[in-house]
Amino acid sequence: MVEAVTHRFLGWRMVAVAFCVDFVAVGFFFYSYGVFFKAIAAEFGDSRLGVSLGLTVTATVGALVAPFVGQALDRYPLKRVMALGSISMALGFLALSQVKTPMQFYLAIGVFIGFGASAMGSLATAKLVTNWFNKRRGTALGIAATGISVSGVIMPFISAAIIEAYGWRQGFLLYACFTGFVVVPLVLRFVISSPEDVGLKPDGAMVKWSDAPLNVELASSPETQSVLKQSNFWVLVAILALLFCCQSGTLIHMVPRLTDAGYSLQNASLVMSVCAGFGVLGKLSFGWFGDRWSARRALWLIIICQIIGQLAMFQENNLLVFATGAAFFGYGMGGVVPLQSIIVGKVFGRAQFGKALGLMRPAMFPIQIIGVPLAGWMFDTTGDYTPAFIIFVALYCLAAVVVFAFRQPDRDFDQSI
Numbered sequence: 001m002v003e004a005v006t007h008r009f010l011g012w013r014m015v016a017v018a019f020c021v022d023f024v025a026v027g028f029f030f031y032s033y034g035v036f037f038k039a040i041a042a043e044f045g046d047s048r049l050g051v052s053l054g055l056t057v058t059a060t061v062g063a064l065v066a067p068f069v070g071q072a073l074d075r076y077p078l079k080r081v082m083a084l085g086s087i088s089m090a091l092g093f094l095a096l097s098q099v100k101t102p103m104q105f106y107l108a109i110g111v112f113i114g115f116g117a118s119a120m121g122s123l124a125t126a127k128l129v130t131n132w133f134n135k136r137r138g139t140a141l142g143i144a145a146t147g148i149s150v151s152g153v154i155m156p157f158i159s160a161a162i163i164e165a166y167g168w169r170q171g172f173l174l175y176a177c178f179t180g181f182v183v184v185p186l187v188l189r190f191v192i193s194s195p196e197d198v199g200l201k202p203d204g205a206m207v208k209w210s211d212a213p214l215n216v217e218l219a220s221s222p223e224t225q226s227v228l229k230q231s232n233f234w235v236l237v238a239i240l241a242l243l244f245c246c247q248s249g250t251l252i253h254m255v256p257r258l259t260d261a262g263y264s265l266q267n268a269s270l271v272m273s274v275c276a277g278f279g280v281l282g283k284l285s286f287g288w289f290g291d292r293w294s295a296r297r298a299l300w301l302i303i304i305c306q307i308i309g310q311l312a313m314f315q316e317n318n319l320l321v322f323a324t325g326a327a328f329f330g331y332g333m334g335g336v337v338p339l340q341s342i343i344v345g346k347v348f349g350r351a352q353f354g355k356a357l358g359l360m361r362p363a364m365f366p367i368q369i370i371g372v373p374l375a376g377w378m379f380d381t382t383g384d385y386t387p388a389f390i391i392f393v394a395l396y397c398l399a400a401v402v403v404f405a406f407r408q409p410d411r412d413f414d415q416s417i
Contacts, residue, residue, distance in 0.1 A: 010198060011132040015140050017190050018125035019147035021082065024183050025089065025121035027151020028175050029058075029113060030248075031276060034255040035159040035269050039168040044102045048256065052376030054109045055252060056369055061114025063365035069118050070358015073127045074351065079191035082128075085119025086184045088112050093176035097169045118361070120187070122148070126341040127354045131194040134202040135291075137345055141338040142287015149283055149334050152276025156255070156269035164265065194350075202350075227356045232347050235405045237360055239299060240340055241367035242399040243306075246392040247333050249371025250310065251275070254326065257385050261316050271323050275330035282334025289335075290342035294408050298339055303400045305332030310393050314386070346409050 033055065041051045072081050092112025099105045125144055133140040162171040195202055227233055254275065258268035282305075289298045305328050312325025341357070348356040375388040 010192065010200070011140070011195065011202075013190065014128050014132050014192065015144045017186065018129050018144035019150075020186060021086070021120055021183060022122060022125050022145060022147035023151040024175075024179055025085070025117050025125075026148040027155055027276075028093075028179070029089075029117060030251070031148075031152035031272065032155045032159040032171075032175075034252045034272065035156050035163065035265070036168050036171065037252065037256050038259065038265075039163055040105070043168075044105065047380060048253075048376040049373060049380050050102060050376075052252065052373045054106060055248065055372045057106045057110035058114040058117065059365065059369050061110045062118040063362040063369075065115050065118050066123065066358045066361030067355075068358070069123060070127075070354040070356070070361075072119075073124055073354035073358070078124060078128050078131075078193040079187055082120045082124045082187045082191060083184055085116045085121070085124065086179060086187055088116030089120060090116075090176050090180035090184065092116055093172045093179060097171075097173040097176065120183075122337055122341075123354070123357055123361075126337075126357065128191065128193070130341060130345045130353050131350055132202055137202075138287045138290030138292075138338065138342045140287070141341045142283045142285070142290070145283040145287070145334075145338045145341075146280045148337065149276045149279030149330070152279060152330075153273045156272040156276070157266065160266045160269040227348060227352060227359055230347065231405075232407055232409075233356065233360070234363075235402060235407075236340070236343060236347075237363040238367075238402050239399050239406070240336070240360065241364035242395050242402070243302070243336055244364065244368040245371040246306065246310075246395050247336070247371070248368070249375040249388060249392060250313075250329065251333070252372050253375045253379070253385060253388075254313075256379075257316060258319075258322070263319060267319070271319070271326050274323050275326040275333075278327040278330035279334030282331040283338050285331075286335030287338045287342070290339050295339070295343050295346075295406055296403050296408065298335065299403045299406070300400060302332045302335045302339065303396050303403075305329070305335075307393060307396050310389060310396070314389065 037048070037051055040054075041048055044050060069081065069085075089112065092108055095108035095112055096105070099108055122145070125147075126141060129140050129144045130137060159171055162174065192198060251272075255265070255268040255272055258271060259265055282302075286298055286302070289301075309325045309327070309329025309332065312328060313322050315321040315325070344356050344360075345353055371392070374391070375385055378388045379385055
């Protein structure tokens, strides 16, 4: 009995590891980038489009390497891939603390952060959790993904305090130290690729060592052989690309938008923390919904919440109304990452999970990448973010229409094994 309980505990330990890794891989960079935004812009010519392109470079590299990372996650021990990504992230933060020119900035943020975030971040952590869970996969993915939003609650305010006290370069230096000396050892010590490696099945059930390994069990089915030929793949690409486009543009420019309205950097960072805090609720909620609801229903709720948030955030002269909008937006945004992993797991199964999720990155890239530079360019040319966010609302409506084309799987593939 004690042995069985100990084995079941390992799955939830993987969830805890995924939480911690997501906290750094996505939260340190993505949620903090908006806080660093104006300080970096002031250093390199005060162009918001220029700083926005930093995320474009990161996303470009991430999209290019994602298919290879996804296949590596399906083929090699996860701890090796995640450790390599963690080292790359640490080097990227270190390089960002030392850059002297815009070109050096783009190289550091693209080569090291772009690859590192893909190899250690949500692609890898979702694969880890998906390997360990079937019946409670949505709940487990939701809990793991809250690491992103919890970081979003904490890190904007900490980043603002560091920047105001010491400068943006020292902030990236601290991030480098934490990633290198905490995250890398954590991954190497605790990550176990799959429950089969320790004599288990997903959700903690016991398995005989004579049972077929994961890759043999799943690879024999023709359902695992084709990813790009399934219509659901392309429908999901369209929906998620539109959502990520709008979300990234809104989130990265949220703090600059508030400071432009006259609010202090720390007050603006607190609104970002409110957004991330409700993202925690969104991840937990949609993880639970993903185990019980149809994909269409959950996706529509995500879109509705984000549209309500966008409409409220148009009232940027009223901080309370804006923060309320940020809460609705954050709740809907929080559900996207776990729901994406849940749906991909149901449609493609554990054996093809990394490949499918990895192929989605470059497929989404042309649309996903538009949001951040679009908002920066529109502000540079008009002095106002409003036109960009009107476009975002229209794109949300388009995504809601595309949801109709998604075909709910008759069954969760892994449950049939």
